[in-house]
Amino acid sequence: MRIVYLHQYFNSPQQAGSTRSYEMARRLAARGHEVHLITSERAAARPAARGWRREVIDGIQVHWLPVPYSNYMGYARRMIAFFQFAIGAGLRAAALPADVVFATSTPLTIVIPGVFAARWRRAPMVFEVRDLWPEEAIAMGALRGRLPIALANALERFAYKHSAQIVALSPDMRAGVVRCGYPRDRVHVIPNASDLAFFTVPAEVGMAFRHRHEWLGRRPLVVYTGTLGRRNGVSYLVQIAARVRAIDPEIRFLLVGEGYEEPAIRRLAAAMGVPTLGLFGPSREEHYGPWGARTRAVRTDLSYDAILAKPGYDYRRHDTHMETLSVDKAMAAARDLLAQCAECAPA
DSSP: OEEEEEOTTOOOTTSSSOOHHHHHHHHHHHTTOEEEEEEEEOSTTSTTOOSOEEEEETTEEEEEEEOOOOTTSOHHHHHHHHHHHHHHHHHHHHTSOOSEEEEEOSSGGGHHHHHHHHHHHTOOEEEEESSOTTHHHHHHTSSOSHHHHHHHHHHHHHHHHTOSEEEESSHHHHHHHHHTTOOGGGEEEOOOOOOGGGGOOOHHHHHHHHHHOTTTTTSOEEEEESOOOTTTOTHHHHHHHHHHHHHOTTOEEEEEOOOTTHHHHHHHHHHTTOOEEEEESSSOHHHHSOOSTTEEEEEOSSOHHHHHTSTTOOTTTOOOSOTTOOHHHHHHHHHHHHHHHHHHSOO
């Protein structure tokens, strides 16, 4: 079977983020299906590139379209990225032979190329609902005004109307789809899961990681991995860390991710007395860095003025501004901060 799989935020295991589409697509390919996955290249490395890039990842034919996107973007800029990808993906998908078109949200605009390709190829479309959009956007206040809300609701009805089957990630999501009038027997719940093979790690690997990080050692560790966005509410973990520190200062917390709320989370940690280390490029750490006695801010050696003065510099082609920030420099600052906190800790 020929499957055209549409997902704007596809990630391979080498990328940070959800790999649900990768896991599903590679298993379909392993069963002999021809899978073409159409996605966007969001990183800053190729925003100036033009046209599609194609590669094979574990049997999946992945088609990449450069469309810059970040959790730091405002709502209007995100909408531009959504429709920019929708137009390009629709044309690409329609050019590929398909027995079925599989479109997964978010964003909800993914149904535009999905429906277009399905009609052009006279194939059924399966729509996967990862978030009840626009219900969630309205509840969070991200989507306001009668006209935008009316248009978003119309797009939701359009998506369901043109779907042969729908996949929901939870029973509550299925209930939300059914509330819109879609037949319950055509909504299938496939929840998120974890590939246990990724967690089958020898104990010595974990111990080696602990030994490389003096702040951790053999201490208990609480880990959060994911987006640090507005809707994730990760700031509560900082408050928990501050309370736990008073009960047992040996317990460690590790937050791994990025997003719009990252600076606010860092500042909250500093304000609550949690040792906080901020790593910065050429931005002004006095404006964006953590404040307080238990904080450190480490920045690159070059300022923005020095970077812009480089001959032939082009911000659109520059991968990163943090190449002069070494691991040794960051680790030295972390050791200094922890040593200071140990000296100031109450007896």
